Amino acid sequence: AGxxxxxxxxxDRTKRACRHRHEVMLRLKEETDLSLPAIGRLxxxxxxxxxxxxxxxxxxxxxxAQ
Known part of the structure; x- marks a missing residue:
């Protein structure tokens, strides 16, 4: 599901939206040099x-999950 x-x-504060949003936050932190405020702006x-x-x-x- 896209x-x-x-x-x-x-x-949107549904469980689905928050779960995906949190994963995006983590991946942006792990895979880029963006600061936390920059991720927040995005x-x-x-x-x-x-x-x-x-x-x-x-x-x-x-x-x-592991």
């Missing part, structure tokens, strides 16, 4: 602390 850029950038103007939280949630989800 996820739109609008869903990732928007305020994802709809989110605060760097929101990005930190999303990254931690995505990491926990990955670890639980």
């Amino acid at each position: 996820v739109s850029v609008d869903m990732l950038r928007g305020g 994802l709809g103007g989110r605060d760097h602390t929101t990005i930190m939280n999303g990254i931690e949630r995505a990491k926990a989800k990955r670890e639980a």
Whole structure:
């Protein structure tokens, strides 16, 4: 199932949207040199602390899946 850029950038707080958004946050941090504020700007103007939280949630989800 595809996820739109609008869903990732928007305020959709459904479980599906948040799960994908958190994974994007983690991948952007791992695969680019972008700062947390820069990632936040890409994802709809989110605060760097929101990005930190999303990254931690995505990491926990990955670890639980192993």
